[in-house]
Amino acid sequence: MKVVHATPEDARAVAEIHVAAWRVAYRSIVSDDYLASLSIEHHEAMWGERIDSGDSELLVAKKAGVVQGWISFGKCRDIGSHNSEAELWAIYVSPTVWSTGAGRLLWLRAKELMLEQGFKSCSLWVFPQNERAIKFYHSAGFVHDGSDPKNFELGGAQLQEVRFVSQLGY
Numbered sequence: 519m520k521v522v523h524a525t526p527e528d529a530r531a532v533a534e535i536h537v538a539a540w541r542v543a544y545r546s547i548v549s550d551d552y553l554a555s556l557s558i559e560h561h562e563a564m565w566g567e568r569i570d571s572g573d574s575e576l577l578v579a580k581k582a583g584v585v586q587g588w589i590s591f592g593k594c595r596d597i598g599s600h601n602s603e604a605e606l607w608a609i610y611v612s613p614t615v616w617s618t619g620a621g622r623l624l625w626l627r628a629k630e631l632m633l634e635q636g637f638k639s640c641s642l643w644v645f646p647q648n649e650r651a652i653k654f655y656h657s658a659g660f661v662h663d664g665s666d667p668k669n670f671e672l673g674g675a676q677l678q679e680v681r682f683v684s685q686l687g688y
């Protein structure tokens with residue numbers, strides 16, 4: 519498996535994994551109607567535009583040329599954050615290959631790039647019910663930072679995300 523920067527040709531696979539992982543990982547978190555309404559075509563267009571714009575980093579893990587998962591990151595978007603703070607915007611691996619190392623490879627490469635780009639720490643937001651992801655983040659060195667949760671509405675349901683943070687230095 520290798521981790522490389524996404525190209526426009528990867529947009530479809532990125533979108534397929536995005537939608538498939540949401541539908542499995544968020545089944546009991548996000549409403550069924552919202553999950554059913556997710557469109558691969560919509561996400562393909564969105565990711566195609568993001569790849570073209572180069573505004574954020576998008577890395578894909580490929581095995582025999584097939585995308586297994588992806589990670590997106592950039593400067594922290596939280597209000598008041600410092601330029602030295604990165605944010606893991608999203609990481610999604612195809613549910614068919616969960617727990618086979620793709621996520622770990624993606625994170626380790628993203629972390630290398632964050633360090634090269636001068637970032638000192640990395641934060642992320644995660645649903646507190648997302649036990650698989652939280653276990654993964656703990657293994658990768660992230661801890662809940664104790665800040666206030668973020669509340670928002672999605673598909674008619676009230677949801678909450680909590681913030682995790684990791685220092686990037688060794």
Ligand SMILES: CC(C)(COP(=O)(O)OP(=O)(O)OC[C@H]1O[C@@H](n2cnc3c(N)ncnc32)[C@H](O)[C@@H]1OP(=O)(O)O)[C@@H](O)C(=O)NCCC(=O)NCCS
Binds near residue numbers: 543615
């Ligand atoms: C969370 C997710 C990205 C993890 O990806 P993955 O490819 O399944 O993870 P890996 O196979 O690399 O990690 C697997 C194992 O290595 C461990 N691990 C991960 N990173 C590690 C690290 N840096 N050091 C040591 N161990 C690590 C994990 O705890 C995990 O344990 P397991 O074998 O008991 O499953 C994936 O499950 C996913 O796409 N979930 C749905 C989407 C999601 O919730 N994304 C996060 C949104 S906030």
